[in-house]
Amino acid sequence: MKATNNRHKPGTTVPEPQPLDRTDRAILKALQRDASISNVALAEKVKLSAPACLRRVERLKQVGLIKGIVALLDNDALDAGMVVLIGVVLDRSTPESFAAFEAAAQKVSGCMECHVVTGEFDYFMLIRTKDSNSFNRLHAEQLLYLPGVRQIRSFMGLRQVLSTTQIPF
Secondary structure, three states: OOOOOOOOOOOOOOOOOOOOOHHHHHHHHHHHHOOOOOHHHHHHHHOOOHHHHHHHHHHHHHOOOOOOOOOOOOOOOOOOOEEEEEEEEEOOOOHHHHHHHHHHHOOOOOEEEEEEOOOOOOEEEEEEEOOHHHHHHHHHHOHHHOOOEEEEEEEEOOOOOOOOOOOOO
């Protein structure tokens, strides 16, 4: 039985996942570095013909290894230079409280990531904002009203040491 994927038309099938070979890995690594590379340039880089390279890229998209192609923006230039990591503790650990929090967290302005975690906190959120004043407004207007929250601890980033979108493999 073949799995179906919501991104495809009804009745179509998704190719079965295959192990990544050296060429697939080279394609993925090149696209992580620069997704705007032309297919011809990519094909040359990975030593394939342009049609064969395009077929491989399309297959990698169809099996879900390439989830999307995006532009990485300059946070400072767009007034989102301050990063705040927020640890959240819920007052109850029930499926309903987790679901309510997760739905609300997706609507928080500047929230880039939200993770369920183990340990002292239930969630960590990564928020980007302009500065401490804008974070204070966000805290007062949105974070304090998140459902089921017992405690919020904020950690403002002082200096970025590393940020990458490249998955090592």
